[in-house]
Every structure is written in C-alpha cells, then in structure tokens.
Amino acid sequence: MTAAVLEPVDGAGTRDRVLDLAQRYGVYAALVVLIAVATAMNSDFMSVSNWRVQLFQVAPTVLVALGMALVIGTEGVDLSVGATIALAASIIPLYIGYGPAPAIVLALLLGAAAGLVGGAMVAFAGVQPIVATLSLMIGLRGLAELMNGAAAKPVEDPSILDLGEHGIAGVPVMAWIALAATGAVAYTVRRTTFGRQLVAIGDNKRASLLAGLPVRRVLVTVYVLSGILAALAGVLIVGHGAEADPANQGLNMELSAITAVVVGGTPLSGGRVRVLGTVAGAMFMQLASAVLIQHNVPTSTTQIVEAVLICLAVYVSRERGTR
Amino acid sequence: MSVRTPETMAPVPAPQPRSGSEGRAETQRERWIRRAERRGPLVVLVAVCAVATIASPSDASWPDVSTILGNNAFVWLLALGMTFVITTGGIDLSVGSLYALGGVLAARGATSSPWLAIVLPLVVCAAWGAVQGLLVAYGGMAPFIVTLAGLLGARGLLQALTNQGSTTYLVPAGSWFRHLGEGTWVPVGIVAVLFAIGWVLMERTGYGATLTAIGGNQDSAVLLGLPVARAKVLVYLLSGTLAGAAGALGGARLGSGVTTIGVGYELTAIAAVVIGGTLLTGGYGTIGGTVCGVLLLAVIHHLIDRYLSQYGSAMTDAVNGAFLAVVVLAQALLERSRRR
Numbered sequence: 001m002t003a004a005v006l007e008p009v010d011g012a013g014t015r016d017r018v019l020d021l022a023q024r025y026g027v028y029a030a031l032v033v034l035i036a037v038a039t040a041m042n043s044d045f046m047s048v049s050n051w052r053v054q055l056f057q058v059a060p061t062v063l064v065a066l067g068m069a070l071v072i073g074t075e076g077v078d079l080s081v082g083a084t085i086a087l088a089a090s091i092i093p094l095y096i097g098y099g100p101a102p103a104i105v106l107a108l109l110l111g112a113a114a115g116l117v118g119g120a121m122v123a124f125a126g127v128q129p130i131v132a133t134l135s136l137m138i139g140l141r142g143l144a145e146l147m148n149g150a151a152a153k154p155v156e157d158p159s160i161l162d163l164g165e166h167g168i169a170g171v172p173v174m175a176w177i178a179l180a181a182t183g184a185v186a187y188t189v190r191r192t193t194f195g196r197q198l199v200a201i202g203d204n205k206r207a208s209l210l211a212g213l214p215v216r217r218v219l220v221t222v223y224v225l226s227g228i229l230a231a232l233a234g235v236l237i238v239g240h241g242a243e244a245d246p247a248n249q250g251l252n253m254e255l256s257a258i259t260a261v262v263v264g265g266t267p268l269s270g271g272r273v274r275v276l277g278t279v280a281g282a283m284f285m286q287l288a289s290a291v292l293i294q295h296n297v298p299t300s301t302t303q304i305v306e307a308v309l310i311c312l313a314v315y316v317s318r319e320r321g322t323r
Numbered sequence: 324m325s326v327r328t329p330e331t332m333a334p335v336p337a338p339q340p341r342s343g344s345e346g347r348a349e350t351q352r353e354r355w356i357r358r359a360e361r362r363g364p365l366v367v368l369v370a371v372c373a374v375a376t377i378a379s380p381s382d383a384s385w386p387d388v389s390t391i392l393g394n395n396a397f398v399w400l401l402a403l404g405m406t407f408v409i410t411t412g413g414i415d416l417s418v419g420s421l422y423a424l425g426g427v428l429a430a431r432g433a434t435s436s437p438w439l440a441i442v443l444p445l446v447v448c449a450a451w452g453a454v455q456g457l458l459v460a461y462g463g464m465a466p467f468i469v470t471l472a473g474l475l476g477a478r479g480l481l482q483a484l485t486n487q488g489s490t491t492y493l494v495p496a497g498s499w500f501r502h503l504g505e506g507t508w509v510p511v512g513i514v515a516v517l518f519a520i521g522w523v524l525m526e527r528t529g530y531g532a533t534l535t536a537i538g539g540n541q542d543s544a545v546l547l548g549l550p551v552a553r554a555k556v557l558v559y560l561l562s563g564t565l566a567g568a569a570g571a572l573g574g575a576r577l578g579s580g581v582t583t584i585g586v587g588y589e590l591t592a593i594a595a596v597v598i599g600g601t602l603l604t605g606g607y608g609t610i611g612g613t614v615c616g617v618l619l620l621a622v623i624h625h626l627i628d629r630y631l632s633q634y635g636s637a638m639t640d641a642v643n644g645a646f647l648a649v650v651v652l653a654q655a656l657l658e659r660s661r662r663r
Contacts, residue, residue: 077467121648121651121652121655125651125652125655125656125659126655126658126659127651127652127654127655128603128604128651130414130467130603131593131597131603131647131651132648132651134590134593134594134647135594135644135645135647135648135651136644136648137590137644138590138594138640138643138644138647139640139641139642139643139644139645139647139648140644141637141640142636142637142638142639142640142641142642142643142644143637143641143644144637145635145636145637145640146634146637146638146641150635150637255471255474255475258468258471259471262468268465268467268468269465298482298483298487299479299482299487300478300479300480300481300482300483300487301479301483302479303475303476303478303479303482304475304476304479304480304483306472306475306479307472307473307475307476307479308472308476310468310471310472310475311458311464311468311469311472314464314465314468314469314472315458315462315464
C-alpha cells in the first residue's frame with residue numbers, strides 16, 4: 001500500500017510490469033499449474049471420462065462468460081444471464097411439441113428479447129447496467145417459473161438430449177458449440193468494426209460518442225448477444241439435465257460468468273475483452289472446484305478458495321497508473 | 324497517509340456533476356423534477372397504501388400490518404447499510420451472506436450466553452466488512468467484485484461453522500436474547516432507532532457529507548483533504564455490522580440459526596435503496612427514501628401474497644422485477660429531462 005503511494009505516476013515500475021504480465025498470462029500459467037498438480041495427486045485426473053465430465057460442466061459457463069466478457073468490455077455488467085437461462089429452459093417444454101428446431105429458435109429469440117430490454121434500458125434510457133439487469137434478473141426468473149410452473153418438467157426430445165449428452169469425436173457436442181462460440185466471439189472482437197467500436201465505447205464512452213460511433217446500437221447489440229449466448233447455454237443445460245427447471249437452472253450463473261471473465265484478465269473498467277482468457281478463466285474455476293471436490297474438500301472450503309481466487313484476480317487486474 | 328495521489332484510489336465512474344441548480348435560479352420545471360425525484364417514493368407509497376385500503380379495507384387491519392412489520396423489519400437494516408455504501412458510489416453484495424452468518428453466530432453464541440449472542444455476530448461481521456473496505460479503499464479493487472468474493476466467502480464460513488449445514492444451533496428457550504425478536508414493537512423499535520441514527524449520521528454529520536462527496540467526485544474529495552480511504556473502510560464496516568445485527572436479531576426471532584436464509588437479500592436491499600431514490604452512481608443518498616423503498620416493497624409483497632397467491636413467489640419476483648425496472652427508468656428519464 002505504501003509502495004503504491006510512492007510509485008511514480010508514469011513509467012511502469014517493475015511491480016506494475018509484473019502485475020501486467022500476471023494479468024495477461026496469469027490465468028494460463030495458473031491453469032497449467034493446476035492441471036499438473038491435479039495430475040500428480042491423482043492420475044485419474046487426465047482420464048478421458050474425467051475430462052468429458054469437466055467439459056459438460058464448463059461448456060454452459062463458457063458460453064455465458066463470453067457474452068459477459070463483451071458486456072464487461074463496454075464497462076457494463078449483465079446480471080440477468082442466469083434468469084435468461086431459466087427463461088430459455090422454461091420455453092422448451094412448452095413448444096417442444098412443434099419439434100426441436102422451433103423450440104430452440106424460440107428460446108434463443110426470448111434470450112435476444114431479454115437482452116434487448118436490458119440493452120435498451122442501458123443504451124437509450126441511460127440506466128446503470130447493474131440495476132437495469134438486476135431488475136431483469138429478478139423479474140425474468142419469476143416469469144420463467146410462471147410459464148413452467150413450480151415443478152421441473154421432463155424433456156424427452158431426442159435431438160435436444162443429443163445436444164446435452166452426445167459427443168462428436170469423443171468430445172461433447174456442448175464443448176464443440178462452446179468452441180465455435182469462442183471462435184466467433186474472438187473473431188468479432190479482433191477483426192470486425194463492431195468489435196473495435198465495442199472496445200472503444202468501453203474505454204471512453206463520451207469520446208466514442210463524439211467520434212460518431214453508433215454507441216447506442218453497439219450497446220444494445222452487446223446485451224442482445226449476451227442474452228442469446230445465455231439462452232443457448234440454457235438449451236444445452238436442459239439437454240444435459242433432460243428437464244426444464246427454471247427455479248434452479250442457471251442459478252448464480254451470473255456470478256460464475258463474472259468470475260470467469262475477471263479471472264481471465266478482463267478489467268471491470270471496460271475497454272478490453274480477453275476472449276481466450278475468459279475461456280481459460282472458466283476452465284480454471286471449474287477444474288479448481290472439481291479438484292477440491294474430488295479430494296473430498298468440504299464445499300465450505302471450496303467457496304472460500306473461490307473467494308480468495310477472485311480477490312487475487314481482481315488485485316492483479318485492478319486499474320494501475322499505467323494502462 | 325494524508326497526502327494521497329489520485330491514481331492510488333479505486334477507479335471512479337466518470338464524475339457526473341449533478342447538473343443544474345447551483346449558481347442560478349431554478350426554473351419551475353427543474354423544481355418539479357427535483358420534487359418528483361425526492362418525494363416520488365413517498366407519494367407512490369401513500370398511493371399504493373390508499374388504493375389497497377380502499378379496495379379492501381380489511382387489508383389495513385392491525386394484525387396484518389403488524390405481521391408485515393414484525394417479520395420484515397430486521398431485513399430492512401441491510402437496506403440501511405446499503406444506502407451508505409451506495410452513496411459513496413460503491414456496492415455491497417455480501418450482506419445477504421452476512422445476514423445468514425450473523426444469525427448462525429448469534430444462535431451459536433446464545434448457547435453459551437445471551438451477551439455472546441449479541442457480541443459475536445457483530446464483531447465477526449464488522450471485521451468481515453472492514454476487510455472488504457480495506458480491499459476497496461487501499462487495494463483499489465472494485466467494490467462489486469470484492470463484495471462478490473465476500474458473498475461467497477461468508478457462505479463458505481457459514482457452511483464450515485455448521486458442518487456443511489448439518490448442525491443447527493438453537494437459541495435456548497429461556498434465553499432473554501429471544502425477546503429481542505419477539506412480537507412487533509421490539510423489532511420495529513430497534514430498527515426505527517437504528518434508522519434514526521442512520522439518518523442523523525447521513526444528514527447531520529461531517530461523515531455523511533464526506534460519503535456524499537466521495538460518491539459525487541472522489542478525486543475532488545481527495546483533493547479537498549477529506550479522509551476518503553478511512554470513510555470508505557468505515558462504510559463497509561458499517562454495512563457489515565448492520566447485516567450482522569440484522570442476522571442476529573432475525574436469529575432471535577426464529578429461535579435458531581438458519582443456514583439457507585438470506586440468499587438474494589442483497590438484491591432486495593439494493594432494489595429498496597434504488598427505489599427510495601438514492602443514486603446508484605453515488606453522490607446522493609437518502610435514508611428517508613430507503614424507508615419508503617423498503618415499506619413499498621413490503622406492501623407490494625403483501626398485496627401479491629393476498630391477491631395472487633395462487634401463483635406463488637414467482638409472481639412476487641416477476642412483479643418486483645417489473646416494478647424496479649419502471650422505477651429506474653423513471654429515475655433515468657427524470658435525470659435526463661433535468662439535464663436538458
């Protein structure tokens with residue numbers, strides 16, 4: 001703390017440089033170390049069956065975290081993703097009678113609509129992202145439970161179950177979908193005008209506005225994308241669990257997603273999106289809790305470890321004098 | 324300590340000067356907008372109560388009202404602490420977990436001594452809040468994330484204390500600690516006194532002014548020589564202590580430490596504060612508004628229970644969400660039309 005006070009305003013000190021490196025590559029290093037340690041302690045860790053389980057678990061989180069990374073890149077946050085998952089899940093048993101494709105499309109459309117409402121509140125009305133999406137978070141889960149009823153409904157459609165259970169070339173379909181989404185989001189952020197605009201808005205909204213960027217449109221689109229990705233995660237979760245359970249599905253997903261994004265090195269202050277870091281962050285948090293559970297560490301300790309990891313990640317990625 | 328350079332402080336949201344009235348006469352229009360912002364929650368509260376009473380006079384019966392008050396009063400303390408935190412432009416997501424932790428600690432303490440039942444939750448939750456405050460103020464970390472970690476960590480501690488939820492601590496039947504949570508008047512009295520102290524702290528002391536200044540423009544507050552870091556640590560400490568106290572008193576009412584309680588309470592507290600008119604961007608906090616906010620949510624909850632109970636808690640959630648959306652939209656539009 002004293003060191004921070006004494007540090008020069010410009011010109012990166014060694015400490016800053018180390019923190020910078022840690023922010024950029026720390027999550028990959030941590031992931032490698034974690035896998036190495038876990039393998040050393042338990043040779044079953046590298047088994048195909050274990051990795052399949054982990055990929056099933058992490059794929060929905062990755063999808064949601066990708067959308068969250070985009071939103072956080074604009075200096076926002078989307079608390080409604082967990083509720084959007086529940087909403088998408090609740091629509092599937094209602095429309096599965098028309099076939100799997102219409103049900104899935106409708107679920108994704110609902111996700112887009114949820115994102116549109118949140119995005120419009122943020123972009124056009126100027127509501128703080130955290131409250132705008134908080135109201136959706138509370139309201140949408142209630143809506144999902146109203147549509148579905150309190151009890152979980154079984155889903156038996158084979159194509160939707162395939163999405164959640166089957167694999168292509170030994171890798172779960174869910175993981176392939178997450179991989180494709182990662183590629184698409186990474187491409188969007190790095191290679192498209194939209195991606196550049198997004199980052200510019202996150203860095204300095206006012207300057208972007210003055211430079212003539214379509215700030216409102218980009219903001220709305222970002223929340224819509226986050227909603228669609230969350231709805232997609234919801235479809236996969238329904239497929240994996242073979243039931244729609246809006247009271248429980250997607251619960252606390254917003255926290256897991258934010259954690260993955262932050263651990264992945266994306267600063268909460270916006271202006272930067274680390275897509276691969278986010279995926280690594282989601283993997284890291286999933287594997288860390290899985291390793292702790294496999295070694296019979298009680299959930300209480302797991303939660304405390306997660307809390308410490310989040311704090312560490314934020315400490316490393318907090319805003320410093322140099323950017 | 325007294326000389327701090329701006330870049331060591333936590334990231335501040337772009338300072339938004341509360342535009343308008345200083346330095347020149349207010350126009351009629353601006354005055355109405357300001358009134359709507361300040362008095363809106365109270366007007367809505369009175370209107371909702373009036374409509375409900377006219378629609379069904381039995382609603383206003385004392386047993387009903389006393390049940391609402393007695394059952395909910397302690398949870399309102401979370402909103403009180405949250406008002407202070409939000410005034411500085413921060414947020415405290417850990418209060419729901421600390422509420423549960425406070426209840427369990429109180430029940431555990433009560434098994435040895437009623438005094439311990441009061442001291443233990445207050446000390447632990449104050450310490451928890453202080454650590455969060457230190458990380459925010461001196462570590463320069465975002466409040467949102469620090470308290471998110473606090474939310475997870477406090478739940479973990481709670482689980483560890485109760486052997487993963489399998490041990491339930493009961494407040495002994497004869498303990499006078501139970502009386503603190505009984506009936507209507509004791510809880511309401513305690514909560515009212517704390518809110519009154521909170522109001523004095525916010526409106527009548529330099530500390531309250533410092534909090535408002537920090538929320539308005541932190542860099543300016545630093546340059547003015549205000550004890551920004553200390554005030555921020557204290558504000559999270561205060562919020563944690565109030566959450567612990569609320570949990571302890573709730574434990575006294577329930578007679579045991581319930582581990583599953585408090586999930587999502589931080590969101591209700593934030594909603595109540597925002598509905599009351601406190602700006603989430605910081606720089607303006609109103610304790611009176613928060614009182615209106617918590618009462619309004621309680622009344623709405625009660626009305627839904629009464630008329631729409633066949634849909635269960637899902638309807639409460641849906642309506643609360645929609646209501647919060649309407650309120651924040653109205654606030655945003657008022658704010659915008661004032662700037663014009």
